Amino acid sequence: MQRIFHTPDGVRDITGSECDQKRALQEKLRKVFLRFGCREIETPAFEYFEVFSSEVGTTPSRELFKFFDREGNTLVLRPDFTPPVSRAAATYYEPDKTPVSLFYTGKTFINHSSLRGQLKETTQMGVEHFGDDSCDCDAELLAMTVECLLESGLTEFQVSVGEVDYFKSLIAKAGLPEETENEIRELISQKNEFGVETVVMEHGVEESLAKAFVSLSSLYGGPDVLDKAEKLTDDPVALSAVDRLRRIYDILSCYGYEKYISFDFGMLSKYRYYTGIIFSAFTYGSGEPLIKGGRYDHLPAHFGKNAPAIGFCIVIENLLLALSRQKLLKDTGYEIQEIRYLPEEREQAIRTAQKLRAEGRAVRLFAADKEVCP
Amino acid sequence: MRYLTFALTKGRLAEKTLELLQKVGITCTEMQDKKTRKLIFVNEEKKLRFFLAKGPDVPTYVEYGAADIGVVGKDTLLEEGRKLYEVLDLGFGKCRMCVCGPESARELLNTNQLLRVATKYPNIARDYFFNQRHQTVELIKLNGSIELAPIVGLSEVIVDIVETGSTLKENGLTVLEEVCPLSARMVVNQVSMKMEDERIRELIRSLRAVL
Numbered sequence: 282m283q284r285i286f287h288t289p290d291g292v293r294d295i296t297g298s299e300c301d302q303k304r305a306l307q308e309k310l311r312k313v314f315l316r317f318g319c320r321e322i323e324t325p326a327f328e329y330f331e332v333f334s335s336e337v338g339t340t341p342s343r344e345l346f347k348f349f350d351r352e353g354n355t356l357v358l359r360p361d362f363t364p365p366v367s368r369a370a371a372t373y374y375e376p377d378k379t380p381v382s383l384f385y386t387g388k389t390f391i392n393h394s395s396l397r398g399q400l401k402e403t404t405q406m407g408v409e410h411f412g413d414d415s416c417d418c419d420a421e422l423l424a425m426t427v428e429c430l431l432e433s434g435l436t437e438f439q440v441s442v443g444e445v446d447y448f449k450s451l452i453a454k455a456g457l458p459e460e461t462e463n464e465i466r467e468l469i470s471q472k473n474e475f476g477v478e479t480v481v482m483e484h485g486v487e488e489s490l491a492k493a494f495v496s497l498s499s500l501y502g503g504p505d506v507l508d509k510a511e512k513l514t515d516d517p518v519a520l521s522a523v524d525r526l527r528r529i530y531d532i533l534s535c536y537g538y539e540k541y542i543s544f545d546f547g548m549l550s551k552y553r554y555y556t557g558i559i560f561s562a563f564t565y566g567s568g569e570p571l572i573k574g575g576r577y578d579h580l581p582a583h584f585g586k587n588a589p590a591i592g593f594c595i596v597i598e599n600l601l602l603a604l605s606r607q608k609l610l611k612d613t614g615y616e617i618q619e620i621r622y623l624p625e626e627r628e629q630a631i632r633t634a635q636k637l638r639a640e641g642r643a644v645r646l647f648a649a650d651k652e653v654c655p
Numbered sequence: 656m657r658y659l660t661f662a663l664t665k666g667r668l669a670e671k672t673l674e675l676l677q678k679v680g681i682t683c684t685e686m687q688d689k690k691t692r693k694l695i696f697v698n699e700e701k702k703l704r705f706f707l708a709k710g711p712d713v714p715t716y717v718e719y720g721a722a723d724i725g726v727v728g729k730d731t732l733l734e735e736g737r738k739l740y741e742v743l744d745l746g747f748g749k750c751r752m753c754v755c756g757p758e759s760a761r762e763l764l765n766t767n768q769l770l771r772v773a774t775k776y777p778n779i780a781r782d783y784f785f786n787q788r789h790q791t792v793e794l795i796k797l798n799g800s801i802e803l804a805p806i807v808g809l810s811e812v813i814v815d816i817v818e819t820g821s822t823l824k825e826n827g828l829t830v831l832e833e834v835c836p837l838s839a840r841m842v843v844n845q846v847s848m849k850m851e852d853e854r855i856r857e858l859i860r861s862l863r864a865v866l
Binding site for chain 1: 657715718719720721739740741742743744843844845846848849850852856
């Protein structure tokens with residue numbers, strides 16, 4: 282039999298100081314969540330396929346790890362936590378009556394195509410808040426995002442915030458077929474301005490709307506972007522979306538975190554489940570966002586409770602990578618004291634070790650001569 | 656200031672890109688030396704770095720942030736399907752992605768008989784036949800000289816880039832359908848776009864002015 286000593290493609294062992302650092306980071310983030318009054322939750326590693334199906338989840342079905350139980354039901358290894366936590370919140374709490382705020386830590390599994398340098402198993406931590414649709418709640422989640430990043434040790438980062446209702450109201454006004462709508466959505470999220478221009482011209486979109494669509498790709502940056510967005514439209518829904526962002530920005534100033542915030546009206550998700558703000562956090566050294574989040578008010582209804590919801594998730598591996606590339610990973614200072622003893626010193630040695638361990642020190646005992654100590 | 660890193664597609668696209676960059680005052684003298692064996696070229700004054708890569712690798716470098724900016728053909732972008740910002744159509748390297756074959760295959764395209772399609776671009780071909788034409792075909796991935804496939808009977812048609820059509824003509828093939836127009840695009844990493852907002856925006860603005 283051929284013995285296998287390496288792990289499959291896309292998964293890996295984490296050992297030694299890397300493991301210490303990862304754990305230390307998770308512990309710091311956990312404290313942030315607790316400070317904001319969130320309760321911890323654990324959900325199973327696999328669930329019924331329906332929990333992650335295309336109406337609910339954001340991972341395409343072909344990228345899910347699927348298998349069957351003995352009754353023939355399709356089971357899925359969780360690709361993210363939002364649907365399971367929403368399911369659990371709807372089952373064990375009453376988010377439609379009192380707000381609930383839950384946080385989680387755990388592995389997620391996505392069957393990416395191979396040889397793309399993407400891990401198939403990643404550790405995610407995050408928060409899901411149910412039952413509050415105010416902009417204060419939006420701002421608090423953003424403040425928590427900022428605090429998580431500060432606590433991790435990062436100093437240079439940006440949280441980019443968008444509002445999907447702005448785009449949604451404009452696209453509804455244009456009355457385009459769904460296919461074209463998806464095309465425009467895709468092009469705008471790729472900041473492909475000339476692509477948007479071609480499509481809106483082709484479909485003869487009314488001039489002021491066309492101009493707004495084309496501008497969306499470059500509509501990102503500091504708070505002045507809000508004024509620009511306001512001038513582009515007179516649609517009441519779009520305007521209230523801008524107004525909401527402005528209010529969120531003002532609330533974040535109370536926290537003193539407004540300097541980390543920027544806006545991006547071109548940030549649209551492929552997935553329609555986002556209903557209000559949507560945000561991502563970026564820093565140097567990681568080509569991908571460290572944190573992604575947003576409001577998804579319709580999701581809890583899939584699990585039987587009508588409650589607004591908002592959340593974000595941190596991909597721990599991305600955050601660790603960025604920290605290490607920016608040389609911000611500190612030594613965890615994990616020291617082990619070794620005590621070697623001869624048989625006649627055993628009692629004394631054990632007593633010393635117990636005393637040190639009681640003080641919280643790390644101690645390893647070694648019997649000095651194995652021959653003599655059976 | 657950090658370096659902004661450019662990944663350019665080796666060959667004519669890179670030359671054209673450098674010409675264009677020169678127009679907006681960005682030069683890289685190190686790169687003009689044809690004999691150099693250097694892999695990475697630096698413009699210290701403007702804090703820019705350039706390197707050359709094979710077309711399909713450019714989106715990979717940019718997606719992971721190893722390069723902030725890339726210049727690559729639309730065909731490669733469609734085929735690779737990476738998460739990137741596609742910010743500019745540079746206008747050069749214009750050509751078309753087409754379904755080609757002998758004239759006799761035109762009829763076959765519209766029947767539901769088994770159709771074998773040879774291509775270097777299986778993802779583009781799959782998307783076109785499955786999602787746009789709603790037709791089941793058998794795809795054969797080849798790595799070059801795609802025109803050969805219908806001539807020797809490996810496939811009925813091919814999906815490939817057509818620039819002038821002269822290779823097709825010489826081999827008795829013709830364009831049967833157009834899949835999409837292509838040209839060189841400038842792509843930007845999603846994080847770089849935010850973190851280096853001003854420099855990249857300025858670059859896009861000045862490039863747009865000379866296009």
